Amino acid sequence: MTAPRVREQEALRYLGLRGHPADNRTLDLLHSCSSELETGISPRCVSQRFPLQIHGNLVQMGPLEAVSSKLAYHLRNCSEVFLFAATLGPFPDVLIRRYSALDMSRAVVLQACAASLIESYCDLCGHALAEQVRSEGLYLCPRFSPGYSDFDIRFQKLFLDILNAQKRIGLTATDSMMLAPSKSVTAVIGLTSHPQSCHKMTCEDCPSTDCPFRKDAD
Amino acid sequence: MNHIIKDLLGKRLVFFDGAMGTLLQQNGLAAGELPELWNLSHPDLIRSIHRAYLDAGCDIIIANTFGANHIKLRGCGYSVPEVVKAGVSLAREAVNSCGRDAFVAMDLGPTGKLLRPMGDLDFEQAYQAFSEAAQAGAAAGADLMLIETMSDTYEVKAAVLAAKETGLPVFATMIFDEQGKLLTGGDIPAAVALLESLGVDAIGFNCGLGPEQMLTFLPLLMEQVSIPVIVSPNAGLPRSENGQTVFDVTPQQFAASMRKIAEHGAWILGGCCGTTPEHLAATIAACREISPVPISPKNRTVVSSYTHAVAFGERPIIIGERINPTGKKRFQQALRENDLDYILREGLTQQQNGADILDVNTGLPDIDETAMMCRAVTGLQSVTGLPLQIDTSNPATMEAALRLYNGKPLLNSVNGKQESMEQIFPLIKKYGGVAVALTLDENGIPETAEGRFAIAEKIVHTAERYGISRKDLIVDVLAMTISAGQESAAVALQALSMVRERLGVHTSLGVSNISFGLPQRELINATFLTMALQSGMSAAILNPNSQAMMNAYHSFCALSGADPRCTAYIAKYSGQVAEQPSAAGTLLTLKDAVRKGLRESAEASAAEALKSREPLEIIHNELVPALDEVGRRFEERTLFLPQLLMSAEAAKAAFEVLRTHMTAENGPQERRDKIVLATVKGDIHDIGKNIVKVLLENYSYDVIDLGKDVPPEEIVRAALENQVKLVGLSALMTTTVVNMEETIRQIRRDIPGCLVMVGGAVLNQEYASKIGADFYSPDAMGSVRYANRIFGHS
The missing domain is CATH 3.40.50.280 (Cobalamin-binding domain)
Known part of the structure; x- marks a missing residue:
């Protein structure tokens, strides 16, 4: 797998620029933060494939059972799922804490770059998983995470236990279900034989219309 | 029988058992289910798995208590003692039925949570969880404590402290990745430094990797350790097949690799995920005739953080002295205001300037030193991987900081007074660490090198009576100012050489004391640094932000061969242009510097403005209008968060200049609302x-x-x-x-x-x-x- 890279436009959007051109000093800072992160992280992922059954709003994914109408709809054309978890490890958190004491402008840019980097890493992992199942005529649906819409965030813990994520990739959840290290993702990825059903969730699909990071804002 | 396991070590190889979880999964344990509850629901199966490993010839059976702590068992309906007692009893029953001597290990796995600051689990909560489990295991009759599959040095420290209190032998193994790093980023030397100093009886690798991958890291481990080594690999790297995790290394392949591992020096062999009784039977057959390779004591003086270890003797070590309120009004104010960020910045600046270790002193008569020390230690460890030197004359502060330090710290200090040694040595014995030993005692500081040497010798011998090796002492022969007695420098230098050569102990000095009371102190300090290094000083306590001192240090390393091929020297100084004094007219106004978010310019402009104007006037007429303008532009969306914060940081730097000036002129400043x-x-x-x-x-x-x-x-x-x-x-x-x-x-x-x-x-x-x-x-x-x-x- 190639090394994940920060996506500049995405990081700028997290910083609130939303399409406004960035000035040179912001860009310099962004490049310097990107390279500090890209060379320092040790990203890891783990996934396991489970059969899927949907009964109304009840979604059964191997040992994980969740009631979620949005997830049920999202997976309606799928027969199986990958439970997937990925993390950039503790390094981004250490850097962000360090620069919070030294230079907040660097801390916020690191935060935005790391957020972009974990997305980019998850996409790379997704490509690798897609490759695994392609010979079976299967395609992957976009990731759907605990905490999205009505998929309760409290599934985070069971999700990690099923994947043995603490031992395998050092990923844990706090009592309030925040992932630690923070630059991490857990997600259900549906497997389907209908490539056209792989609808990619966009900002427009999300009910949070006042979200400052919404892509169609402005 | 419980202490006999230690007697067995070194006489012949000792064999742990293999995987439990893998076999339970084959018998229907679901992903995410708690395996430990099967002690109560499937006792016959657990007993039969233990028995199978005993029949394969294993010496130590690991009770099915890996996750039996109250954090993992929360809400399961059973108490920790119930689950642990069931687990240890099943292992004991299997041993009793097998007709030969074997041992039962109480298994202590991770809590599944990350400790603060990475996660939300408090160190003491982790300690409590392990303590409850360890005590239950001891009460249920375990022969030893096995702490395993740990990927965090902090969590393993909590577990070791708890496990040692049972009085049983404590073995600890950690999980390293293909780069030889813990999942939390620590390396092998850091883990060894910590675990050895906490007094574990054996140390090693388990899980994560197969035997061949572990073999590649074994030499690095063997270079560091002075205690028995455990290696318990997985049966290869895990692979997913039809939704199941599978391992590919066969018993014969496993045994062949384990034989090499034994030949490379491991004394205790076992298996982790994916291994079976067949893997262990084959391993025992392949290794039985191998005699344990003798372990040589390494006598390395090492301190560590959660990321890496710093060894004394390879090159001179710089201990940054700036986190200390003595004589620093601004620092004192920061302590009184609980301004942790100020302390963190002092630490990070010294790191940038080349410190290897940071001294931390928070002693001020009118503050709670222990609370502040603990905040400073945890705060610094959340932002820097440098090891810390805990600097206090208060034993209670010392103990509190030692306990929650993540790694093996330096302690500053112990001295030749009986009282001091009686207070400090038991702390080192319990928590680990290297102590700076000052050559003074009840009679004060001897004037001669011989006198200081004699105290050093007394401290070393007393430490050894406490079971503390001389490698865990660094003798500070005390630099006294030459303005009070010109022979001070010569005495210190002579004492340095004597201690280094005749006691074989590493040395340090607080270098800048030598010039107290003299003008242009850096001139004297830098030259004395070079002389002391030449006399064998292993570590210098100094201000790494002083360019003169660091120039002397880097030059010495290049000249003495401590900097091979002058690599560090060239990296630091090549391409560095001699600083040009900036022409007067090129300075930006403070307002412009803040608007543009230029921190250095803002500092320089603030310093320049102070020459002719009052601080408050500068704040009202320059800083506040600039900040208002930037804030307004942010709200109008013509400028964005990174720029807003660059300006804020520039303003903050300018404030710091003004504030330091005001504190020096008028004492601590009352702030506003x-x-x-x-x-x-x-x-x-x-x-x-x-x-x-x-x-x-x-x-x-x-x-x-x-x-x-x-x-x-x-x-x-x-x-x-x-x-x-x-x-x-x-x-x-x-x-x-x-x-x-x-x-x-x-x-x-x-x-x-x-x-x-x-x-x-x-x-x-x-x-x-x-x-x-x-x-x-x-x-x-x-x-x-x-x-x-x-x-x-x-």
């Missing part, structure tokens, strides 16, 4: 709150920053104590907004009239109103505008 800021309980990240803090401080508010994951009661207490009119709260998660609501409820109940402003990713105006906040700030500037309105500084 106070505001309490906190990220609510359950939230472990506080970047949003920190943005607000830096901006509020720009506007001269006295921000009392309570940090992250702060319980409502603590916020209320701080608000009451400081009589604040305004509290700012931040929450990141839907799951923690309830804690914000509870905090507001308690503020309303206990502090009538106190206002609450809120912000954070999951909030909006509607939600903020619902939970009773007075103001919702959608962005960083909103809170400044609100505060200005409340306090009447529009």
Whole structure:
């Protein structure tokens, strides 16, 4: 797998620029933060494939059972799922804490770059998983995470236990279900034989219309 | 029989058993299910698995108690002692039935949580969880404690402290990745330094890797250790097949690799995930005739952090001395104001300038030294991987800091007084560490080198009576100022050589003491540094921010061969242009420097402005208008968060210059209106709150920053104590907004009239109103505008 890279436009959007051109000093800072992160992280992922059954709003994914109408709809054309978890490890958190004491402008840019980097890493992992199942005529649906819409965030813990994520990739959840290290993702990825059903969730699909990071804002 | 396991080590190889979880999964254990509960639901199966490993010839059976701690068992319906007792008893029954001697290990696996600051588990909570499990295991009759599959040095420290209190032998193994790193980033030398200093009886690798991968890291481990080594690999790297995790290394392949591992020096062999009784039977057959390779004591003087170890003797070590209030008014003020960020910046600046270790001293008569030391140690360890030197004359402070330090620290200091040695050596024995030993005793500081040597010798011998090796001492022969007696330098240098050559102990000096009372002290200090290094000084306590000192240091390393091929010297000095004094007219105005977010320029302009103007006038006419303009442009969206914060940091740097000047002129400055800021309980990240803090401080508010994951009661207490009119709260998660609501409820109940402003990713105006906040700030500037309105500084 190639090394994940920060996506500049995405990081700028997290910083609130939303399409406004960035000035040179912001860009310099962004490049310097990107390279500090890209060379320092040790990203890891783990996934396991489970059969899927949907009964109304009840979604059964191997040992994980969740009631979620949005997830049920999202997976309606799928027969199986990958439970997937990925993390950039503790390094981004250490850097962000360090620069919070030294230079907040660097801390916020690191935060935005790391957020972009974990997305980019998850996409790379997704490509690798897609490759695994392609010979079976299967395609992957976009990731759907605990905490999205009505998929309760409290599934985070069971999700990690099923994947043995603490031992395998050092990923844990706090009592309030925040992932630690923070630059991490857990997600259900549906497997389907209908490539056209792989609808990619966009900002427009999300009910949070006042979200400052919404892509169609402005 | 429990201590006999230690007697067996070294006489022949000893064999642990193999995987339990893998075999339970084959028998129907579901992913995510707690294997330990099968001690109660499937006792026959557990017993038969133990028996199969015993029949394969294993010496130590690991009870099925890996996750039997109250954090993992929460809500399962059984208590920790119940589950542990069942697990240990089943292993014991299997041993009793097998007809030969074998041992039962109480298994202590990780809690599944990350400790603070990475996660939300407190060190003492982790210790309590391990303590409960370890005591239950000992009570149930375990022969030894096995701490395994640990990927965090901090968690393993909590486990070892708890396990040692049972009095049973303690073995500890950790999980390393293909780069030889822990999942939390630590390396092998750091893990060895920590575990050996905590006094474990055997140390090693388990899980994560197959035997061949572990073999590649074994030489590095063997180079470091002076105690028996355990290697318990997986049956290869895990692979997913039809939804199942599978391992590919066969028993014969496994045994062949384990034979090499034994030949490379491991004394205790076992298996982890994917291994079976067949893997262990084959391993035992392949290795039985191998005699354990003798272990040589390494006698390395090493300290460590959670990331890496620093060894003395390879090149001179720089211990940064700046985190110390002695003689520093600005630092004293920071301590009195609980300004942790100031301390962190002092630490990080020294790191940037080349410190290997940071001395930490928070002793000031009118503050709670222990509390401040603990905050400083945990704060520094959350932002830097440098090992720390805990510097205090208060044994209670020393113990508190040693306990929660993540790694093997330096302690400053012990001395030749009986009382000092009696207080400090038991602490080192319990928590590990290297102590700086000062050559003074009840009779003061000897004037001669022989006298100082004699005290050093006494300290070394006394330490050895406590079971502390001389490798864990660094003798400081004390540099005294030459302005009071010119022979001081010669005495110190002579004592350095004597201690190094005749006691074989590493040495250090607080170098700058030599010039006390003289003008241009750096000239003397830098030359004395070179002389001391030439006399064999292993570590220098100095100010790494002093260019003269670091120039002398780097030059010495290049000249003495401590810097092979002058690599470090060239990296530091090549391409460095001799500094040009800036021409007078090129300085930006302070206003421009802040507008443009140029920190160095802002500092320089502030210093320049102070030559002709009063600090308050500079603040009102330059800084505040510049900040207002930047803030307005941010709100108009013609400038964005990174630029806003660059300006804020530039203003902060300028303030620091003005503040240092004012403190020096008029003593500590009373700040203006106070505001309490906190990220609510359950939230472990506080970047949003920190943005607000830096901006509020720009506007001269006295921000009392309570940090992250702060319980409502603590916020209320701080608000009451400081009589604040305004509290700012931040929450990141839907799951923690309830804690914000509870905090507001308690503020309303206990502090009538106190206002609450809120912000954070999951909030909006509607939600903020619902939970009773007075103001919702959608962005960083909103809170400044609100505060200005409340306090009447529009």
